Amino acid sequence: MIYSVSSKRGWNRATKRDLIALKDHDKDFWIRKEVLHALVLGIRDQLVVHLTGGTGVGKSTLVSVLPKNWRNLCRNIGIEYRNLVVLPVPLIHYQGPEELFTRRAIQNNGTCDEDRPPLLAAKKAMKLNGQHDVIIWFQEVGRTPPSVQNSLISGFLTDPFYDHNGKNLGRLDACVLMDSNYQDKDNGNYLLHELDAALQSRFTLQLTLDYLDQDMEKRVLRELIDVPQDQLEKLVQFTHQLRESKRAGDYKSVPFPTFRQYVALGKQAKWPDFEMEEALRTVFYGGAGQGDREKLDSEVKNLFRDIDPDSSTKTS
Numbered sequence: 001m002i003y004s005v006s007s008k009r010g011w012n013r014a015t016k017r018d019l020i021a022l023k024d025h026d027k028d029f030w031i032r033k034e035v036l037h038a039l040v041l042g043i044r045d046q047l048v049v050h051l052t053g054g055t056g057v058g059k060s061t062l063v064s065v066l067p068k069n070w071r072n073l074c075r076n077i078g079i080e081y082r083n084l085v086v087l088p089v090p091l092i093h094y095q096g097p098e099e100l101f102t103r104r105a106i107q108n109n110g111t112c113d114e115d116r117p118p119l120l121a122a123k124k125a126m127k128l129n130g131q132h133d134v135i136i137w138f139q140e141v142g143r144t145p146p147s148v149q150n151s152l153i154s155g156f157l158t159d160p161f162y163d164h165n166g167k168n169l170g171r172l173d174a175c176v177l178m179d180s181n182y183q184d185k186d187n188g189n190y191l192l193h194e195l196d197a198a199l200q201s202r203f204t205l206q207l208t209l210d211y212l213d214q215d216m217e218k219r220v221l222r223e224l225i226d227v228p229q230d231q232l233e234k235l236v237q238f239t240h241q242l243r244e245s246k247r248a249g250d251y252k253s254v255p256f257p258t259f260r261q262y263v264a265l266g267k268q269a270k271w272p273d274f275e276m277e278e279a280l281r282t283v284f285y286g287g288a289g290q291g292d293r294e295k296l297d298s299e300v301k302n303l304f305r306d307i308d309p310d311s312s313t314k315t316s
């Protein structure tokens with residue numbers, strides 16, 4: 001079942017495995033209640049959170065939609081409301097440990113040490129402390145060189161925390177959240193760097209976002225994509241078969257099907273002369289190697305063999 005975050009009754013009724021619909025700009029974001037619940041409490045308790053899961057499962061989107069859903073979440077869980085501030089730090093920009101802190105800059109005809117965004121975020125978090133819930137969000141640890149991962153420990157995960165010169169910067173009163181897709185590294189995700197074991201040992205809340213199961217995905221897609229029900233069934237059958245095949249090591253040149261593609265397919269569904277078979281190809285595997293494309297073309301053909309092309313039963 002799916003319950004809206006704005007209904008406390010719905011929240012209470014939802015089981016751990018049910019989905020909660022969070023408010024995004026113009027659409028919803030769906031997440032299992034148990035993961036969401038733990039995440040909210042972990043943020044309040046300033047734990048070191050590792051949010052992991054395959055590419056496109058919605059890690060980044062989840063963190064960015066938290067602030068606008070925070071009041072409802074606090075109310076549903078029964079904790080006092082405070083404003084939630086998310087301070088994102090895209091780790092992908094940093095190649096070496098010292099880059100996390102300061103750099104030499106010219107100012108008033110002289111030079112000075114200018115704070116870089118990670119240090120700025122930390123200082124901002126320390127100022128906000130008390131009246132707010134704060135997340136320092138280190139994005140994409142999977143694309144972060146080991147030396148930077150390591151300096152995250154000495155720099156941001158000690159209490160007090162220290163800069164690269166060993167200067168004591170005080171107490172970082174914030175939840176540190178890192179996202180990555182390490183959890184899915186055997187399932188066709190491409191990771192640039194290994195997860196540093198010492199960093200891993202600092203995580204005090206480890207949460208995995210999973211791809212939705214077939215049934216849940218169908219329910220969600222009914223709200224996201226406007227196509228006839230039988231076509232929607234085939235779509236989900238196709239993506240789940242493809243995920244399974246990829247897990248088994250097949251279709252190496254085809255990317256893992258994710259929500260990103262569903263969103264794109266939803267857009268194509270509004271194009272004139274939309275055809276699901278054609279869309280599956282262009283959205284999910286049109287850029288794959290020739291062998292994989294041919295195999296998938298014939299899988300798609302089989303899948304659609306029994307569909308009436310004039311079908312006009314639109315989903316709601």
Ligand SMILES: Nc1ncnc2c1ncn2[C@@H]1O[C@H](COP(=O)(O)OP(=O)(O)OP(=O)(O)O)[C@@H](O)[C@H]1O
Pocket residue numbers: 028029030031053054055056057058059060061062180181258259260263
């Ligand atoms: N459960 C979901 N509900 C609604 N939309 C979703 C869901 N999961 C993913 N999406 C959509 O899919 C797209 C990709 O999600 P996002 O970038 O957050 O994934 P990610 O886990 O951060 O991936 P990556 O590991 O590649 O950074 C976004 O447009 C997002 O809104």
Ligand SMILES: [Mg+2]
Pocket residue numbers: 059060061179
């Ligand atoms: Mg992401």
